[in-house]
Structure formats: structure tokens, C-alpha cells
Amino acid sequence: MSVSDANPVPAVALLARPGAARERLREALAHADVLIVLEDDPTTLEPQALGDAHPQFVVIALEAAIEDALERLEPALSAPGLTLVFDEADLAARRDGWEAQRWGRHLAAKLHGHQQVLPPGAEDEPSLQLEPGRPSPPPVPPKDEVLHAHMEQAQDWAGDVPADGLYAPPAPSPTFAEPVSLEQHLAALQALTAERTNDEPPAAPAPPADVPAPQPPVSFDHTAWSLVDEAADAPAAAAPTRNEGIAAPSFDTGHLSLVDLDANLPAGARAGAGAGALLVLAGIGGPDALRRLLGALPTGLDVPVLVHMRLDGGRYGNLVKQMARVSPLPVQLAETGQRAVPGEVHVLADDIGVRAAADGLYFQSEPQGISIAALPPENSALVLLSGADLAHVGPALDLAAAGAWVAGQVGEGCYDPAAATAVVAAGMVAGEPQELAQAIAARWSVDEDNGETP
Structure with missing residues (x-):
């Protein structure tokens, strides 16, 4: 059907x-x-x-x-x-x-609602898309089944193997034609005892001349042992030291305290504050995927969201209006000198890049556009949606090797999957836009009750 x-x-x-x-x-x-x-x-x-x-x-x-x-x-x-x-x-x-x-x-x-996107007549062609993960190994039969055939063959051929003089089979155990009674056992034991009594005991062989005579066992007198340190009774002057006269160093810890040094830093400049971002790259077919991704993000996201999607005519203001209707996060157009605010979506034009500072990321004018290498990898994420530029694949994998979280869109809604499929084939995370949003929420969302990242 x-x-x-x-x-x-x-x-x-x-x-x-x-x-x-x-x-x-x-x-x-x-x-x-x-x-x-x-x-x-x-x-x-x-x-x-x-x-x-x-x-x-x-x-x-x-x-x-x-x-x-x-x-x-x-x-x-x-x-x-x-x-x-x-x-x-x-x-x-x-x-x-x-x-x-x-x-x-x-x-x-x-x-x-299907995934048949090949031209007519090519439906039965095998898929050439790379898939992450190692191939499944062929099933291995149990060891007993592997050795059973060889054991049966060895048993059949055992009678045809020629024998030699180096091996003689063990003699069969003696058998008694008639049972022996208890009286016969007692009589034989008495005769053996009498024979041993009349014979003289054999003389012990003399030890060789070159063998030394055995020494008496060594004994240890432990009655004089004591657990008291005898040096404790000696006068102090009896044990001069090499560094005599040099006073031992002392450390004055009275002025030390456990005050948090980060408390004196200005807000936003503490370690980890505002470091990193979620960068979303898209292109052909990207508006629909971007709507689904932003619509599923939580309101308490702990990093700023940067969106870059090439649009003919540069109508990024219209893109801001479209995404603001579905995104629970505030959406605005990035401007030079502005700071990327955690929990907000910033749409980047073609000539806007970022630079890292002590208190987070700031937007700056970049003729070549956003540079993936400018993101701090330890607390950054990168998502490649439909239509993302293939030139971003290499920098994305370099950022992942440095510790960033990288993912690519898969599924029927990905009209231009070249870049997304490339990062997925390299072992990165794969999923629909809503699934990627859930993974991002689990990793970078903030608990609104106590303001901490789960």
C-alpha cells in the first residue's frame, strides 16, 4: 500500500x-x-x-x-x-x-507526512546519508555451539590415532574373585606385627661430611623489650641538631577568613556570568524550523540566544516580528555595542559578530558576519537547522572538540539538510527542532524558584 x-x-x-x-x-x-x-x-x-x-x-x-x-x-x-x-x-x-x-x-x-523526497524511480535506491554510531556486529553463536562440532569429530577420530612407546595406558585395578573375611584381615595384621617386632630397626644413614651440623634454634629474649621511648629520658642537650639555634617557622592564621572574594566583583563580572551563548544557524526552510525551536524554549534560559539566518534584502526586522509571536523569550535585533542578555533572543544581521568580555558577549561590526570561533566553548551551544551554510560545519566541529554542545536538525521538515547532516554524521546530537529545544532546556534552563541551573 x-x-x-x-x-x-x-x-x-x-x-x-x-x-x-x-x-x-x-x-x-x-x-x-x-x-x-x-x-x-x-x-x-x-x-x-x-x-x-x-x-x-x-x-x-x-x-x-x-x-x-x-x-x-x-x-x-x-x-x-x-x-x-x-x-x-x-x-x-x-x-x-x-x-x-x-x-x-x-x-x-x-x-x-512521509519522507520520500527522491525523484521518481529512485525510491528503492539505498540511502547514502551517513548515520552516527558504530555498525551492529554480526551475531556470535555461543561457545558451546562453536566447539561442539569439533569435539564430536575429535572423538570419532581418536581410535585411528597411532600409539607410540612413550605412553602406556594405566594398568587395570586388581579385582578379587572371592571376598576376604574379617578374620583373614586380622590374621594377616598379626603376622605383620610379629615380623616387625623380631627385626632390628635399620640404622640411620650417616650424614655426609660436608654437611654442617644442625644449629640449635635461635631464641629471642623479649622480657627486656619496652614500649617506652628511651630518648624521652635523655636530657635535651644530649641530642644536638644540625640546625640548632634556628627558630622553627610559624604561620599567623589569625587574620585569615573565609570571605567569598567573588562578592566584591561587580554584578555580571563574576566567574561564569553571561559566558557562552546558544547560536542558531539556518537558511532555506529555516523560518519554520526556527519557529518550532524558539517556541519550545523555556523562559528561564541561562544563556543568550543568537539567531543568524541569511535573508535576501536583509529584512531582519520582519524576522524579529515573526519570531516574537511564537517565542516565550523576548526577541530583538542585535546592535553594535549591545550586550547579549541571557534569556533573550538576538537576531543577527549579516554584518554583526560577537566578542567575548569578562561579563559576557558583546555585539560588534563584522563584515564577514558571525564567527563561531568567537564563542566560549565551555558554556556554548550551536544548532544547525535547515539551510545552514556548509562553511560552518568545520568551525562547529572544532567548537565541539573544545567542549561545546553541537546539534543538527533531522526529519521531514529539514529541506536543506547538508550542513545539519554533516555534524550529525560526525557524532553530534540529532533531532527535530522541538526535541533539540527540550535538550537545550534540560542543559541550560534555570529553576525559576531558586534561580539555579538544574
Whole structure:
């Protein structure tokens, strides 16, 4: 039975302004074998019309012009059982050829709930994706089963082995044809005793001349022993020392105390305060994965969250608004000179990097963007979501070798898994965005009752 037989045709609503992006998305949905129950411009669509269409999925082409419309449609978009799929309008409009077909297969897999993303005719090809962990060893039969066949063969061949004069089988034990009575045993014992009495005892052989005579055992007189130190009764002058006249060193500990030296440091400058961060890297397909990751993070996160996702046109302000709707943590745009605050999400533009200071991380202008090597590895985490740049894989593994926690996204929602799969194949943590958020919460969240990391 195919996947289409197991799952009914999903109902999909397409929300996009008229233009090339809407045309590309419609073509992708037409090849995805879905039922388009609604196609409209979100700027003119009413929430009631969207609800009356009863879609299971809503595909939205994101752009700055529909930000206010999405806020107006928020009640309908938040309906239970409704799944939202976001795509950048600029990317959708330029997507063509092989890239469009590949993205369409991933979209169809997400809408139908399966993982068949290969072109037609390649479904039976073995997966070439590397998987972490050692391969399972072949089953080993028990030792008894391994040796049993050899033991039976050796027993069958034992009679054919030629014998030699170096080995003679032991003589059989003597047997008595008739039982011996108790009277016969007593008579034999009396005769042997009489014979031993009449014979003279044999003389002991003389010891050789060169053997010394045995010495009497050595005895120790312990009556004079004592546990008293005799030196204690001797006068002090009788035991002069080499360093006589030099006074023994003394240590004055009266002025020492157990005061916490960290208490005199300014707030935020103590050891471990604000050190490290959670860096999230994403790209194609990243908005949906980023929404799921940030939406599952706890409010008491003990490290700042840095988000870097390349966007055409640099509309990072719009990304801040989108993520602020789902994130329980405050979301803001990172600015040069600003300090990365623990428990807050900072969206980084392409020209913003970080530098480490005594009281945490500060944002600074970097033409090349964020540098993974600038993060303190001992208290940092790095998550590579869908579309992360392959150039970040090497620095990510170097940071993991220095003690950082590194993870990669897996699953049907990962449309561009190249970088995430590379770190997972190297032995890093793997999971869906919600699963990675749970692992981060267990490692870096703060107990809100006492303010301590569990």
C-alpha cells in the first residue's frame, strides 16, 4: 500500500500576493497531489473565509507587505490541527528548474507526512546519508555451539590415532574373585606385627661430611623489650641538631577568613556570568524550523540566544516580528555595542559578530558576519537547522572538540539538510527542532524558584 493510500489527500490553503511567488507555489502544490481549498491574497482575506475553507495546511509566502495581514489572521491561523508552512516570497519567485523540483518534493513529503523526497524511480535506491554510531556486529553463536562440532569429530577420530612407546595406558585395578573375611584381615595384621617386632630397626644413614651440623634454634629474649621511648629520658642537650639555634617557622592564621572574594566583583563580572551563548544557524526552510525551536524554549534560559539566518534584502526586522509571536523569550535585533542578555533572543544581521568580555558577549561590526570561533566553548551551544551554510560545519566541529554542545536538525521538515547532516554524521546530537529545544532546556534552563541551573 502506498503512502497516498494510507493518508487521504490533504486540504491546503495558499496565501500569497499575486505574482511570480504565488505562481511557483501553485505549481509546486499541483505536483504535490493535494487539494487546494483556498487561494487568496492575505491582505484582503477575511479570517472567517479562511476558517470556512477548513484547510489542514496553510502555505504562506512571507514578505513585508503581509505582516499586518498575518496579525489580523492570527485567530484563524492558530486554529487547532492547522499546520503552517512558510516560504520566502523572493526565494519562491526565483526558484526554478532542479531547485524548484527538489523543493516541491520536500513540500509534498511534508504535506503527506512521509519522507520520500527522491525523484521518481529512485525510491528503492539505498540511502547514502551517513548515520552516527558504530555498525551492529554480526551475531556470535555461543561457545558451546562453536566447539561442539569439533569435539564430536575429535572423538570419532581418536581410535585411528597411532600409539607410540612413550605412553602406556594405566594398568587395570586388581579385582578379587572371592571376598576376604574379617578374620583373614586380622590374621594377616598379626603376622605383620610379629615380623616387625623380631627385626632390628635399620640404622640411620650417616650424614655426609660436608654437611654442617644442625644449629640449635635461635631464641629471642623479649622480657627486656619496652614500649617506652628511651630518648624521652635523655636530657635535651644530649641530642644536638644540625640546625640548632634556628627558630622553627610559624604561620599567623589569625587574620585569615573565609570571605567569598567573588562578592566584591561587580554584578555580571563574576566567574561564569553571561559566558557562552546558544547560536542558531539556518537558511532555506529555516523560518519554520526556527519557529518550532524558539517556541519550545523555556523562559528561564541561562544563556543568550543568537539567531543568524541569511535573508535576501536583509529584512531582519520582519524576522524579529515573526519570531516574537511564537517565542516565550523576548526577541530583538542585535546592535553594535549591545550586550547579549541571557534569556533573550538576538537576531543577527549579516554584518554583526560577537566578542567575548569578562561579563559576557558583546555585539560588534563584522563584515564577514558571525564567527563561531568567537564563542566560549565551555558554556556554548550551536544548532544547525535547515539551510545552514556548509562553511560552518568545520568551525562547529572544532567548537565541539573544545567542549561545546553541537546539534543538527533531522526529519521531514529539514529541506536543506547538508550542513545539519554533516555534524550529525560526525557524532553530534540529532533531532527535530522541538526535541533539540527540550535538550537545550534540560542543559541550560534555570529553576525559576531558586534561580539555579538544574
